[in-house]
Amino acid sequence: MPVAGSAGTTGLGVEMTRVGNRWRVTRPWPPQLRPFLHSYAGYWEAAASPYRVRLVPTGRAVVVINLGEPFAQVRRLADANPNNSQVTGSLVVGLEDGPRVCDHPGGQEAIRLELTPLGAFRLFAVPMSELTNRAVELGDVLGPQAGLLVEHLAATSDWGARFDLLDFALSARLARGPEPAPEVRHAWRLLSRSGGAIPVGRIAAELGWSQGYLIRRFTEQIGLTPKTSARVLRFHRAVRLLTREGANPTDVTAACGFYDQAHLNREFRALAGTTPGRMAAARVAEGALPQ
Known part of the structure; x- marks a missing residue:
């Protein structure tokens, strides 16, 4: 009501x-x-x-x-x-x-x-x-x-x-806004649906573009390079999984494609300035971590 x-x-x-x-x-x-x-x-x-x-x-x-x-x-x-x-x-x-x-x-x-x-x-x-x-x-x-x-x-x-x-x-x-390039739209769809797991070279090959051209067009219309976008999407997926009840960091590490727990920890420090455990305990909502 x-x-x-x-x-x-x-x-x-x-x-x-x-x-x-x-x-x-x-x-x-x-x-x-x-x-x-x-x-x-x-x-x-x-x-x-x-x-x-x-x-x-x-x-x-x-x-x-x-x-x-x-x-x-x-x-x-x-x-x-x-x-x-x-x-x-x-x-x-x-x-x-x-x-x-x-x-x-x-x-x-x-x-x-x-x-x-x-x-x-x-x-x-x-x-x-x-x-x-x-x-x-x-x-x-x-x-x-x-x-x-x-x-x-x-x-x-x-x-x-x-x-x-x-x-x-x-x-x-x-x-009346500009229409994104269909290839960039498809590249973003591939990256987001995979949680950042698909290699950039594979995306370029599927589009029939060189990696350099993909990077230029993608960065213009998305804001981050494909590689950095994949990194952010993988991190964001890890945050979602870690904030679920009973989440296991080891399982999240494997599910999101990190090499090991140390790799997961490094990415959280670089992208969020904190640890996976602290972020999970804070229950991030809409990208916001209370301080």
């Missing part, structure tokens, strides 16, 4: 679920958006409190539309200088090959989207390589109309009406 809260009312089909100190707001996605999205949800805090999360690579692009307090800091974990980050309102994060730390002062109200890489390519209409390992303002990618959309969303208290506005804007932009 829909639940009304201090962030506004809910419309038809909208559901709210409490997750810790936050409410997660969802509604079934319209059919025209389903091929391009992994998740689409609103969030608001029951009681404002500062928090920090670590975002780990997922093989997805992220859009955060902030309707309340913005993030105080969004930075790559490898960047030791916090002054290199800036207060960020609504933002776009491209595909990444390392962890990112986000600090929020509390009072968050936002809508968060996780897009497939090719969905992001169509929506953003820029080479995805320009967004790799970067967090940028939403307006820098989608133009001044993005600011107007955020204003309208923030001024609308009903979550159903908010989703209606965003569904319309997303559908219109995706409809």
Whole structure:
């Protein structure tokens, strides 16, 4: 049953679920958006409190539309200088090959989207390589109309009406976005369905492309090279398996194609800055590891 809260009312089909100190707001996605999205949800805090999360690579692009307090800091974990980050309102994060730390002062109200890489390519209409390992303002990618959309969303208290506005804007932009190359689409499908296990040379041979040409076209439209994408997808699959009840690290190591436990540990340190055990215990949700 829909639940009304201090962030506004809910419309038809909208559901709210409490997750810790936050409410997660969802509604079934319209059919025209389903091929391009992994998740689409609103969030608001029951009681404002500062928090920090670590975002780990997922093989997805992220859009955060902030309707309340913005993030105080969004930075790559490898960047030791916090002054290199800036207060960020609504933002776009491209595909990444390392962890990112986000600090929020509390009072968050936002809508968060996780897009497939090719969905992001169509929506953003820029080479995805320009967004790799970067967090940028939403307006820098989608133009001044993005600011107007955020204003309208923030001024609308009903979550159903908010989703209606965003569904319309997303559908219109995706409809006129660039079409990914069929070969890149097929290459991503092969990689994602295999969990990063298929060799890049085999993909190139199946497409009839040289490996160099595959790397150039793939990186332009996905954001990471095929080899790095395979590494991230394999890591992401390992995270999913490790967070299941009763997961055995030895079994996960074999299932995901790591050479041994030491290889698994090295990849988790490189891509997430933590260990498999700590990540499993933290129960990562949507690529976010509480700090």
